[in-house]
Amino acid sequence: MSRTARPITVTVRRFDPGHDTQPRYERFEVPSSHGLSVLQVMAQIYEQSSPSLAFMYSCRLGKCTSCHVRVNGKVRLACSTIVDGDLVLEPVPHYAVIRDLAVDWSRPLVSRREKGGA
Amino acid sequence: MAWETLADEVLETDVLIVGSEGAGARAAIEAAEQGGRVTLLSKGNLGKTGATVTGDADIDVDSRSCIELWGRPGDPRDSVEAFFEDMVREGDYLNEQHLVWLHVTEAPARVKELTDWGAKIDMLTHAPGHTYPRGVWIPGTEMMRVLKKEVERRPIQVIEHVLVTDLLTHGREVIGAVGLRLTDGRFCVFRARAVILCTGGAMRIYPHTTAPQELTGDGMAMALRAGATLVDMEFPMFLPYIMIDPPSLDGVDFPYLLSAYVECHALNRQGERYMKRWDPERMERSTRDVNSVAAMVEILEGRGSPRGGTYLSLKHLPDNLIQFTAEWFPESFAHWKYGGFDMKAFIGDPTREAIETAPACHFWNGGIRINERCETTLPNLYAAGEGTGLLHGANRVSGNALTQTQVWGRRAGRFAAEHARGRPLGPIHEEQVAALRDRVFGPLERRDGMSPVELRRRVQQVAWAEAGPVRSGEGLARGLQACVEMRTQLPHLWVRSPNRVYNREWTEAIQAENMLENLEMVIRAGVLRQESRGSAYRRDFPQMDNERWLVNIDLWRERGEIRLAPTPVVVTSLTPPKGIFNYGFRV
Numbered sequence: 170m171s172r173t174a175r176p177i178t179v180t181v182r183r184f185d186p187g188h189d190t191q192p193r194y195e196r197f198e199v200p201s202s203h204g205l206s207v208l209q210v211m212a213q214i215y216e217q218s219s220p221s222l223a224f225m226y227s228c229r230l231g232k233c234t235s236c237h238v239r240v241n242g243k244v245r246l247a248c249s250t251i252v253d254g255d256l257v258l259e260p261v262p263h264y265a266v267i268r269d270l271a272v273d274w275s276r277p278l279v280s281r282r283e284k285g286g287a
Numbered sequence: 288m289a290w291e292t293l294a295d296e297v298l299e300t301d302v303l304i305v306g307s308e309g310a311g312a313r314a315a316i317e318a319a320e321q322g323g324r325v326t327l328l329s330k331g332n333l334g335k336t337g338a339t340v341t342g343d344a345d346i347d348v349d350s351r352s353c354i355e356l357w358g359r360p361g362d363p364r365d366s367v368e369a370f371f372e373d374m375v376r377e378g379d380y381l382n383e384q385h386l387v388w389l390h391v392t393e394a395p396a397r398v399k400e401l402t403d404w405g406a407k408i409d410m411l412t413h414a415p416g417h418t419y420p421r422g423v424w425i426p427g428t429e430m431m432r433v434l435k436k437e438v439e440r441r442p443i444q445v446i447e448h449v450l451v452t453d454l455l456t457h458g459r460e461v462i463g464a465v466g467l468r469l470t471d472g473r474f475c476v477f478r479a480r481a482v483i484l485c486t487g488g489a490m491r492i493y494p495h496t497t498a499p500q501e502l503t504g505d506g507m508a509m510a511l512r513a514g515a516t517l518v519d520m521e522f523p524m525f526l527p528y529i530m531i532d533p534p535s536l537d538g539v540d541f542p543y544l545l546s547a548y549v550e551c552h553a554l555n556r557q558g559e560r561y562m563k564r565w566d567p568e569r570m571e572r573s574t575r576d577v578n579s580v581a582a583m584v585e586i587l588e589g590r591g592s593p594r595g596g597t598y599l600s601l602k603h604l605p606d607n608l609i610q611f612t613a614e615w616f617p618e619s620f621a622h623w624k625y626g627g628f629d630m631k632a633f634i635g636d637p638t639r640e641a642i643e644t645a646p647a648c649h650f651w652n653g654g655i656r657i658n659e660r661c662e663t664t665l666p667n668l669y670a671a672g673e674g675t676g677l678l679h680g681a682n683r684v685s686g687n688a689l690t691q692t693q694v695w696g697r698r699a700g701r702f703a704a705e706h707a708r709g710r711p712l713g714p715i716h717e718e719q720v721a722a723l724r725d726r727v728f729g730p731l732e733r734r735d736g737m738s739p740v741e742l743r744r745r746v747q748q749v750a751w752a753e754a755g756p757v758r759s760g761e762g763l764a765r766g767l768q769a770c771v772e773m774r775t776q777l778p779h780l781w782v783r784s785p786n787r788v789y790n791r792e793w794t795e796a797i798q799a800e801n802m803l804e805n806l807e808m809v810i811r812a813g814v815l816r817q818e819s820r821g822s823a824y825r826r827d828f829p830q831m832d833n834e835r836w837l838v839n840i841d842l843w844r845e846r847g848e849i850r851l852a853p854t855p856v857v858v859t860s861l862t863p864p865k866g867i868f869n870y871g872f873r874v
Contacts, residue, residue, distance in 0.1 A: 187471075187788060204533030204633060216740050220792050221784030227331055227499040228341045230539055231626020232428060235335040249627025251535070267470050268788045274332045275447055 177201050177252060179210055181222065182259040185268045194257075195219070201252065207240055208247040210256065211270065223268035237261050238270050290717040293724050294465075295473035300326040300444065301707040302700070303464060303479035305451045305506060308337035309427075309692025310672025310699070311485030312434040313397075317700030318483075319441040323707060326444045326477070328466070330501050333445055334435040338487050338498055338673065338688075342430070343544065345412050345422025345686035346693070352395035353411055353423060357402065361411055365419035367391040372861060374687065377416045377574060378652075378680020379821045379831065380863035381519065381839060381856055386678050388859065389659055390687075390694050397693035398423055406433040409617070414547065414685030416574050422686040424617070430689065448789075449475065451505065452797055453723045454482065454513040454668065455715060461513060461668040462713025465723045469794060472787025474724055478715065480707035483661070483669040483699045484510060485692075488651025489805035490523065491798075493755065494747040495647035497526055497538045501798075506674045508801035510655045511808065516664040516843045518676035518854075519653030520805075521812035524683055524822045525756045526649035527578035528553070530642070532594045536633055540649075541625045542599045542642045546571055549612050553582065554598040554641060555590040561597070565871045576682045576756070577871040579646035580824040583757040586645065598641035606638045646756055650688060652679045652822060653812075656841065661699035664843075667706070667713075671699035677839060681821020729778070730796035736781030739795035745773060746802045754809045759826045763814045770807040777803070807849065812840045815851050819870040831868045 176198045184192035197214050208226055215222045224247070226236035231249035238247050239259040264272035291297060302318040304311045307329030315327040329336055348356075350365030370391040375382050402408055406429055413420035438445065451466035455476070463478040489504025490496040507517060528543040528551070530536040545551060553571050555561050565581045566573035582597045591597055601609050613622050623630040634642045653676040661669045672692045679687065730739070753766030780796045787793075818832040819825050838853035856863070 185786065185788060202533065204535050206535035209535050215791060220738075220782075221786050221790070223789040223791065225331075225789075227336045227501060229500065229535075230341060230497075231628055233335050233340045233499065235331060246627045248535070251632070268786070271789045273448075273470065274335060 175201065177210075178255045179214065180257045181214065181269070183269050184266055186266060205252045206248055207238065207245065207250045207252060207256065207258070208236055210252060211247060211258070222270070224270040225272070235274065290476070290715045290720045293474070293717070293720045294476040296468070296475040297478065298326065298475060299478045299712060300324045301480045302326070302483065302703050303477050303481070304328065304483045304485060305464065306330075306337065306485035306487060306672070307333045307445065308431060308485070309339035309434070309689060310696035311483070312431070312438050313693050313696030314483050314485055314671055314700035314703070315443045316434070316437050316441060317697045318704040319443050321701060321704035323704055324444070325442070325704075326446065326479070327438065328449045328451060328477075329445065329447045330450055332447050333438065334431040336499065336501060338502055339692060340427045340431050341497065341499060342427030342689055343540070344425065344427050344689055345414060346398055346425050346430070346689035347417075347421045347684070347686035348394050348398045348423055348690070349391065350411070350419040350421055353421075356395055356399050357408070359411055362419040365421070369418055370421060373416060373418055374684060375680065375861045377684045378682055380833070380837060380861075381680035381821070383677040383839070383857040384859040384861060385857060386659060390678060390690065393694045394690050397690070397697060401425065401430060401433055401693070404433045404437055406430060412686075415572055416684040425689070427689070450794055450797060451509070452727050453509050455719065456513050456665075457713040457716065459514060460666045460713055462715070465720065465727075467727055467797070469789055472790070474727060476715065476720060478712045480710040480712060481667050481669060481703040483671060483703050484655060484674055485670070485672045485696065485699070487673045488523070488654070489802065490648040490651065492746055492750045492802045492806045492809075493523070493648035494751050495529060495531060495537060495645055497529060497540050497647050497649045503798040503801050504651070504674070504805035505798065505801045506670070507654055507808070508804035510663065510665075510668070510670070511804055511844050513668070514665060514843065515668060516656045516841050517654060517808060518656040518839045518841050519681070519812075520676070520808040520842055521816050521840060522652035522681050522822045523648050523809060524576065524650035524652050525579035525646040526575055527582055527646050528599050528644040529647035530633070531596045531645045532643055533633065536628065538647055539625055539628065540647075541620065541630050542634070542644045544620060545601070545612075546599060548616060549601065549604065552600045552603055553578070554600055555585040556592060557590060561585050561590075573871065574682065575685070576822040579756045579822070580870070582646050583755055587757055592643045594643050596643045596645035599644045600641035601637045602639065602641065609638050650683055652676070652681060652683055659698070660702040661695060662702065669699045669703040671695040681823065727797065730780040730782045731785060731787070731790075731793055733779070733781045736779035737776050739780050739782065739792055739799045742773060742776060742780065742799040743795060743802065745769075746799065746806055750806050750809070754806060754813060756822060757824045757826060758813055760814070763810050766810045767807070767814065770803060770810060773803055808842055811849050811851060812842055815840055815853070824870060829870055831870055833863055833866055833868070837863055
């Protein structure tokens with residue numbers, strides 16, 4: 170079946186501002202499939218490997234814009250970004266990180282220099 | 288006051304509004320206009336959460352008012368009376384008619400307010416079920432942009448990322464609520480003179496839904512636990528022709544939108560246009576409830592597609608016509624775009640291939656019983672928007688969900704604020720706060736047990752198999768048995784990570800119980816209603832029976848047991864026809 174390709178490697182920035190002094194990057198293997206979205210990748214990691222993964226989403230349909238993350242360095246909607254290879258997932262810059270990939274949309278960072286990570 | 292030691296945070300307000308989007312934001316604006324302190328709680332971020340922003344979307348106003356208010360092309364033959372009649376007829380006469388009259392007569396002023404506040408509107412659409420064009424085109428995101436701005440320029444306390452878990456009561460009086468701050472796990476006690484629930488439906492109990500992930504019926508479940516009466520819970524509404532594959536697009540209503548604008552053929556695996564057996568005159572242009580029921584029967588009877596749907600085809604149309612569709616389609620979907628998706632990658636070539644689709648849960652027709660003042664059956668508790676019953680009857684017409692948020696959100700805000708004025712705060716009971724706190728923290732403190740993800744999946748599986756648009760007595764009995772079994776799992780729900788900061792599994796543990804409460808309500812009301820009407824079809828009772836079933840089924844919990852009582856429908860001016868009718872034929 171052409172629908173299942175090789176698993177992809179997903180590197181996720183983990184950071185809990187209340188406990189951690191430094192962010193760390195954790196790697197996961199996720200099975201790939203036709204039309205797999207970044208949101209599904211995050212959901213699979215949460216459901217199957219790392220239940221503590223914090224990420225935010227609501228509508229899943231490209232409308233509410235609450236699932237913005239940095240995908241391989243670029244800010245993207247996780248729900249409508251289709252995976253085509255290995256991923257590095259980080260929180261969007263310029264917003265306070267709640268934990269891991271979840272940011273507080275009501276708390277934009279004052280300083281543009283503080284990009285919330287690497 | 289020992290209860291205060293149980294709370295990490297205590298807040299006092301006059302009007303507490305749970306749910307921040309269409310109805311909640313509108314209620315907050317109105318309550319603030321009335322004076323007094325207003326607190327608006329959101330499970331996510333204001334303007335980025337809930338069902339409103341997912342609206343594609345039309346907001347209904349009678350066509351004549353559209354001409355008068357905005358000078359837009361409409362049909363001058365339309366009137367509020369005609370809109371009223373369409374709502375009641377399409378609701379299969381289960382709507383409470385005096386609520387419908389308030390709705391149609393107040394709709395023009397509410398939509399005018401939105402445009403006065405700066406909302407941009409587009410063309411007027413004519414959706415199935417409406418005799419005249421009434422759908423003023425305003426995307427949910429545009430509506431929320433404006434409402435957010437109006438909330439922010441008033442003295443309204445907005446608190447985001449709060450999961451309200453239960454209502455606080457003193458006897459039957461509602462005196463506040465408790466909840467969890469999702470960003471740090473603090474347990475909050477909210478004391479209020481009036482509480483308004485604007486929490487939406489429970490569409491997420493179904494695996495296929497157009498609704499956002501957080502629509503888990505929290506408000507309806509906590510109202511039930513507090514002793515309120517709910518009504519019409521057997522009528523979750525389904526939208527036909529929704530994407531089911533790939534899973535990342537499950538819930539995308541692009542094919543449904545296609546079917547609304549160009550003539551599509553719905554086919555089973557034998558290539559048969561099965562709608563001819565349901566509504567031979569209107570076929571796929573029949574109403575959404577009938578299209579959903581018809582598709583589900585094909586799926587259940589083994590005539591579906593490989594992925595558990597049916598086919599939606601444009602292949603009978605000329606290639607150049609199909610290609611042109613992509614150009615004149617509403618701007619948001621032009622060139623086969625939907626949200627951030629490039630649909631061409633997922634629907635194949637529509638000149639050659641059909642799209643696999645299935646019905647998906649789209650709306651909650653029933654909900655908390657309210658009167659014209661948005662009062663529930665519990666003192667000090669109000670409700671508005673999708674989580675309330677009686678307005679739409681057994682089936683909602685297109686575009687009326689957004690209208691409901693504005694007309695009824697405003698009414699709730701006004702009457703709750705008036706009621707709150709000068710009232711004392713109710714006394715908090717320590718043992719109640721302690722029990723509600725334990726319920727919240729239990730799953731986090733256990734050391735093993737059942738995953739909330741597993742329970743959520745099981746709820747969704749049972750809901751789809753036994754309590755979808757098509758049901759049977761046997762299936763509903765199986766579903767009820769499954770609910771009883773799942774209930775025994777609740778004390779064993781276990782959250783694997785102890786982290787209190789934005790712990791998704793913890794949220795899911797609380798939501799899973801609410802989902803189960805809602806599924807059980809759907810099933811129990813569905814068992815009682817021995818006929819087929821609107822969005823609920825019984826294979827063992829396939830006809831609409833106006834002799835026995837012109838009733839709204841009230842549902843409440845008493846000493847741990849769910850009670851049901853059929854109550855005659857309130858009729859003011861449109862008398863339902865007598866007799867027994869074939870399902871799907873509007874009378």
